[in-house]
Amino acid sequence: MHIAIIGLPNSTKTTIFNALTRGNLETAAFSSGHFDVHSAVVDVPDARVDRLSAMFEPRKTTYAKVTYADIAGLAKGVGEGGLSGPLLNTLSQSDALLHVIRAFEDPDVPHTEGSVDPCRDLAIIDGELLLSDMIIIERRIERLQAQLKKGGDKQAKARDEAELALFLRLNETVNAGAPLRDMDLTPAELKMLRNYGLLTLKPLLVVLNVGDAPADTAIETLCDYRHRRTTIAALQGRLEMELAQMPPEEAAEFLSGYGISEPGLNRIIRMSYSLLGLHSFFTVGEDEVRAWTIPVGAHAVDAAGVIHTDLARGFIRAEVIAYDALIAAGSMAAAKQKGLLRLEGKEYVVQNGDILNIRFNI
Numbered sequence: 001m002h003i004a005i006i007g008l009p010n011s012t013k014t015t016i017f018n019a020l021t022r023g024n025l026e027t028a029a030f031s032s033g034h035f036d037v038h039s040a041v042v043d044v045p046d047a048r049v050d051r052l053s054a055m056f057e058p059r060k061t062t063y064a065k066v067t068y069a070d071i072a073g074l075a076k077g078v079g080e081g082g083l084s085g086p087l088l089n090t091l092s093q094s095d096a097l098l099h100v101i102r103a104f105e106d107p108d109v110p111h112t113e114g115s116v117d118p119c120r121d122l123a124i125i126d127g128e129l130l131l132s133d134m135i136i137i138e139r140r141i142e143r144l145q146a147q148l149k150k151g152g153d154k155q156a157k158a159r160d161e162a163e164l165a166l167f168l169r170l171n172e173t174v175n176a177g178a179p180l181r182d183m184d185l186t187p188a189e190l191k192m193l194r195n196y197g198l199l200t201l202k203p204l205l206v207v208l209n210v211g212d213a214p215a216d217t218a219i220e221t222l223c224d225y226r227h228r229r230t231t232i233a234a235l236q237g238r239l240e241m242e243l244a245q246m247p248p249e250e251a252a253e254f255l256s257g258y259g260i261s262e263p264g265l266n267r268i269i270r271m272s273y274s275l276l277g278l279h280s281f282f283t284v285g286e287d288e289v290r291a292w293t294i295p296v297g298a299h300a301v302d303a304a305g306v307i308h309t310d311l312a313r314g315f316i317r318a319e320v321i322a323y324d325a326l327i328a329a330g331s332m333a334a335a336k337q338k339g340l341l342r343l344e345g346k347e348y349v350v351q352n353g354d355i356l357n358i359r360f361n362i
């Protein structure tokens with residue numbers, strides 16, 4: 001899962017990236033203006049994994065992962081003529097976008113637009129994304145229309161006609177100024193669109209950096225911004241970055257000093273995860289306690305396939321126990337004794353936090 005961090009120059013993207021990834025990239029009050037990408041893989045914090053790890057004392061503990069990419073170079077006006085080259089490439093390949101917006105005053109940090117105005121900045125970047133999609137959609141429509149004029153075999157023609165109808169619907173949406181993620185699209189239609197790099201189709205996480213004001217006083221419903229697959233969160237950027245860069249014990253002491261149970265960042269990381277419609281199941285044992293990522297609604301056989309294709313191919317049954325049931329029982333042995341493990345078939349819809357043991361034969 002890959003999330004691209006975007007925003008105006010100086011909107012504190014690198015600060016948020018450092019906070020999310022415990023990174024140490026240079027932040028600056030002036031933007032270099034160059035296109036540049038830095039990526040880092042981050043564990044999804046999950047207290048259930050910690051708890052299971054304490055129960056099984058495995059040699060290895062593995063959390064679910066998210067990759068964040070800090071992208072410089074997206075500014076007002078780059079969308080004229082379309083975002084292009086490596087910038088568009090990087091954005092298209094991501095599963096979701098994280099838009100960082102500056103929402104604090106600080107005379108030492110210049111703003112490219114001359115003033116601090118989160119709603120305006122949100123609209124600027126949205127406009128660039130929309131413009132990029134408009135250009136892609138228009139080109140595709142022209143191409144399909146030309147192809148249909150030329151004729152060809154029946155099957156190809158039917159396919160092109162279906163695609164044209166879909167792209168005309170997309171065109172209506174973007175021309176009305178709405179992001180594509182607001183549309184009702186079937187899984188088959190989404191599949192058809194997968195390779196076009198449509199940016200407003202991607203889930204969006206808006207992160208407001210509220211600076212030194214406590215994050216809980218911040219606006220959570222920003223600018224009457226209501227779209228599907230969109231989440232808005234507030235964060236004290238610099239504070240979170242400093243926390244992320246501290247040794248863990250020091251950070252814990254700092255947090256408890258302020259009566260905070262966990263860094264705001266953990267929340268953001270989990271939000272990115274659920275925004276993508278994903279959740280975790282676990283495997284446990286002496287070797288490894290591990291969180292695996294699957295789409296909400298995935299079946300036991302899909303979960304098996306995430307672990308290894310052989311497990312899906314030779315799937316017999318899944319032994320399942322819910323996380324809470326295992327914790328209540330106190331140990332796997334006790335859970336077995338009480339008969340809490342269920343046997344489920346291929347079509348079982350895996351629940352968030354299920355602990356699975358796949359029985360298979362190949």
Ligand SMILES: Nc1nc2c(ncn2[C@@H]2O[C@H](COP(=O)(O)OP(=O)(O)O)[C@@H](O)[C@H]2O)c(=O)[nH]1
Nearest residue numbers: 010011012013014015027028029106211237238
């Ligand atoms: N006062 C204040 N300044 C911040 C905060 N977060 C970031 N900055 C400053 O904002 C400037 C731009 O940050 P940076 O992350 O480099 O922005 P980018 O260009 O979007 O990557 C830097 O000088 C940061 O130190 C914050 O929470 N409060």
Ligand SMILES: [Mg+2]
Nearest residue numbers: 013014027072
């Ligand atoms: Mg930067």
